[in-house]
Amino acid sequence: MSYKHLPVWLRPCFLYLGLFPEDSKIDVASLIKLWVAEGFIKPTKSQSMEQVAESYIRDLVGRNLLLVESKREIVTIHDLVGELCGVFEYKTVTIHDIVRELCIKTAEKENFYCVQRDLNGGCEFIRDEKSAYFYPQESVSFSENPIVMRIGQRQASCECRLSRVLIDKDWLDTCEQVNLRYLYQDFGTSPIPSSIALCWSLQTLNTEVANTVVLPSEIWNMPQLRHIIGGCMRVSDPPPGDILVLHNLQTLVAVENLVMSEEVCSRIPNIRVLGVVYRSSGEQVEQSWSSHLHNLVWLSKLESLELSHFGEPYVGDPFEKLQLPNSLKELTLINCNIAWSGMGMIASLPHLEFLQLNGEAVVGPEWNFDEEIFHGLKRLIICHNHNLVNWTADCSNFPLLETLLLWNVPNLDEIPLEIGEIPTLENIIVVECSESVNKSARKIIEEQEDMGNLALRVVFSSGSDKLWWTHKSALERIEEEDHEEQIRTLTFTTGADCSAKAS
Known part of the structure; x- marks a missing residue:
């Protein structure tokens, strides 16, 4: 019934999900590109094909035909930075085994594609008779995301001329891929x-x-x-x-x-x-x-x-x-050697939400604000900067900031205390910084708790250790064991459930 109630334009997108191996995590960004390549998506006057495909994803999720995978567990500082940098912006999805079988059976019935299984019941390869696609069971690595599309070695070279998706090394030289739309x-x-x-x-x-x-x-x-x-x-x-x-x-x-x-x-x-x-x-x-x-x-x-x-x-x-x-909206600068005085041009970008400054992206010992305002900035990451010493700013310079990450900024004196007064601020993450920076972060959270701000969270990490996401009971236990080094790497959350703080 779920399939029969699907709009006509969603049906091929849904049946296509059966091509992915059982229990596989499907990368949404890759899936959208494949749908577009297969010709399932038509643009509208107001939306590109990718935007239309994103709405199809939401529709299938809303119908419980696609299951959204939870984001990767954040246990190390690298995981955390990955999330902040948008690595997990496109979530993975999965499809239930029973729903996948529905896709395959319906696809075979409608001659969309057919599945040939081995004697043990496993999927040997999937073939689309009309386009001569072959999908063997072994998936191909695609930047850690499973991709099932691969031209099999069984068909003659002339058969692949109509293929739209090709993951192979030799076919390009032997065929004129007149219909090819996706090439890996x-x-x-x-x-x-x-x-x-x-x-x-x-x-x-x-x-x-x-x-x-x-x-x-x-x-x-x-x-x-x-x-x-x-x-x-x-x-x-x-x-x-x-x-x-x-x-x-x-x-x-x-x-x-x-x-x-x-x-x-x-x-x-x-x-x-x-x-x-x-x-x-x-x-x-x-x-x-x-x-x-x-x-x-x-x-x-x-x-x-x-x-x-x-x-x-x-x-x-x-x-x-x-x-x-x-x-x-998103800007990452790595070793660009821009002076801090040149940040005014970046601050003037009206839609900028994410800014990462890595290595010697910006050079100079002082970052002082005059009238610079990052109007829409939500995430600010400063990594591996050994130049910055003095930073002067207040809440008016970052009115919408949600997360501040300082990673390996060893010479910085302190975080501007006024940063804590930003009403939208949720996270301050300090990794491999000086003790004075750590103290300023603790002072910010203490002041905010005294003012009744229970939303701000401060994370400390040595960089090599795992991040600790704990509550009051875990803090008290570790304090009893006198693990001072571990206490310095704990996450401190304001509120009644976490009254203990680092000394």
Whole structure:
């Protein structure tokens, strides 16, 4: 009855869930890309295909046909930072075994796909007769998320020409993948061949492997591309001549030394997620060089940006003329060597909710606020910064801040006490900082408790130990055992259930 009451547009999305192995955790972001690649999602005037797919996920969850997996248990500081950085922004989902069997039986009945099982009853492979898809039981690793799509080795090469989803290494060279929309390939140390342009329907290209992959200039002539994801990629400059705009491209991450020239920016006007790594060594550092990051301001749809630099400093600082679009919601800077005085430009971003400053992202001993206000900032992370000594700020500078994380900021004198007066503040997390910072954090929570603020939580950790999420009884037990080192790594929560504090 649950299936019969599904709208027509939801039925193929639901039946598709049967392709995933039993009891597997399905990554929502990957599932959405696969639905789009399979042609199940149609855009509307007000929503992109990805947004429509997200509404389908919510609908299936609301009907109890999809079960939302709880977030990974947070037991270490790395888990905590992962959550704050949005690693778990897209939750995983799962499907009940009985519901999965319903998907498979209904799919076979409607000739959507068929399942062939081995003698022991296990699923050997799944085949879509119309498109010649093969799904063997062994799943393929996809950045820790299980993916079931893989072209099997049983079919002839000509059969895969109609495939929409392909995870394999050799088929691209032997077939013209005229209908391919989702490609996951490990090209090893070899550059991606220019023949990839023959996959003119390709929407998602995933080369998320350890080796650096070189994308040919032909990639700029593939207008259907929506997501380019890699572990480490180099993108060739656009070919001269006619400019083909990639209106559909939304994701471009892990790209090395991408020069954001006017031509490049004009070709990706609707990009939403961008990650660029700038590396310098040898002769590069002796030459004046510019990444033209002032052109980022023209990317009016950009929501998430990560910029990082590794290696020796350039003669021409690639971040010297950085300008950012007002659409930005998430910003991560790693070793960018921006002065604290330059934070005014970042503070002026009206929609910025997440800011991570890692390593020497910002340099200088003092961060003093004049009239800078981060109007919408909810999460602020400062990691591995050995420069910052004095920080002067008050609650008016971060009116909506919810979480402050300081990790390995050893030379900072203290956290501004006025930070505790922010009405929305829920968490202050202090990891591997000086004792004076720890004392200021304790003083903040004491003052807030005295004022009746029972919502603020302060977390201390040595960085290598697990985080302790405890209540009063656990604190008293450890105090009786006189484990002073453990007490320093405990989470202290205001309120009647946690009256004991660190001395």
